[in-house]
Amino acid sequence: MPNNRTKAMVQGAIILGIFLILLVLAFYVPLVNLIAFVFAPLPIAWYSATYKRQQAISLSLLAVFASVLVGNISILPIAFVLAVIGFVIGDALRLRKSKVYLLLSTGLALLLTLAMLFLVLTRLLNIDVNDEGLKVSRETYEEYIDKSPQLMGQEVPKEQMLQVFDAMQLSVPAAITISVFILAVIIIEVNLPVLKRLQIPVPKYPPFSELRLPRAVLWYYLIVLSINLFFPPEIGTTLFVIVLNMSIVLWVLLTLQGISFIHYCIDAFSYPRFLKVIATILAIPLYSFIILLGIIDLGFNLREFIKGKSQK
Template structure:
């Protein structure tokens, strides 16, 4: 009976996924929504039956995707398949929401890496070159816009300064990939929680954002990367590029830690939720000025156990 239900669910999830793939591939107006929902069948199935049946489902769905949506659509199955499986398996194993998020992120990263190799060797498309062309095109359009409206000499100097930073931005492709995987894993997990709660009458949910706290070890990794960056390295060398990506990624985590602390502090002081939300909006809008300060706050929070000290005082 259980195997029969497992097979029935597998056929159902495969059918739902193929419909979503066809919508994502051929219907422009709703393709974004369909793409966001692609990991959900894998999350549901992996949550119910763990990894072995889910892996078989991924193989079957990959073959069906090639059959119905052409061979070049294979990444549409692999990326959400690996990410959704990792999330569903973690939920099946009753891991915490943040552990589940971490596993989902790893799944999406492997999906992205597969896509990179697939496009490079099968489709003969270099994603790094595409990324560089997009950055250069965006810069050229911005420069043309400012020239068209005669923004003044200060803008010309800023454009020259930004142009010097283009190689650095292009070298941060791996960091952007990881952040993209983090975002996709979070969104997929959040939707997956809603769907499974509805179907299975469960109560999966993320804990309040104020409770988010990263491991203390990332501070040490951040400072080690910072020390390496002070060495006389070849700017285009592997070590320098890797260090830049690690520093920026860990700095991103520290910023999130700082924002989480702001929400925690507001909660402990019984301040309205509106205030930390407004502060977060200002942090995004004034990111060049405020993000370094919030990052320092995150480092202090983790390194000196700031939350525990506030709990003791209160």
């Protein structure tokens, strides 16, 4: 790693300029804003992976404050999120962490920074983005239901449809969490190849068939299932919202575990690889069975049994 302080300052100034250019493109230019947003963490990630943590933190803070000079105060939240993501990615690469760790740390950083911005908007500025968005969505949804006889040729039961919307509204936290981690995957997959070309060592994912979630996921699922079976919370209560959102996240995780187990079986018995694609597609309509497979895979050492059978 470079130890020359002057070189670090010069490269830091260049990195800061590149970050601010990408930030301006992400904030002001409509056609390239999404591409610029995804690549904006790249310069800080490179600097954080190359230099010491203290230097990377200083540059990240400077980038956030300097963003006001190229825009107005409204650009500050985006600069904060992108700078934090870049620092977290680079720090994980500097420490030679696994790609799974990189994904989890980036997703959590993105989730926490967005949560902090949400709290600032709601507490300090008295702007509830969530309520405003849900209000507009509900008005649009009700308007669609009222027009359904003309659009679909038949009347849709309004009360039932509104109950569906209420359930969707309560599951917003889980949807946001899943979306944030999908965004983290996109940012990582786009930026790591570039960082690799810049001589930064980057990790690789282990084979999907070797995915093993922590066994604690199974215990969380059993706790949530027990609450739903024996102490079902009332709709709309805080406990109901928590249980609903935890259930959605756990379903997604256990579905991934079940698909991974199927992939492992296909590899173990040397079946054609295209069966993995078919199994993954069929996992969507058969998600209940796939979740059960994921539970069995976590709870019992089935892979050792499959391994023994495949070697006979």
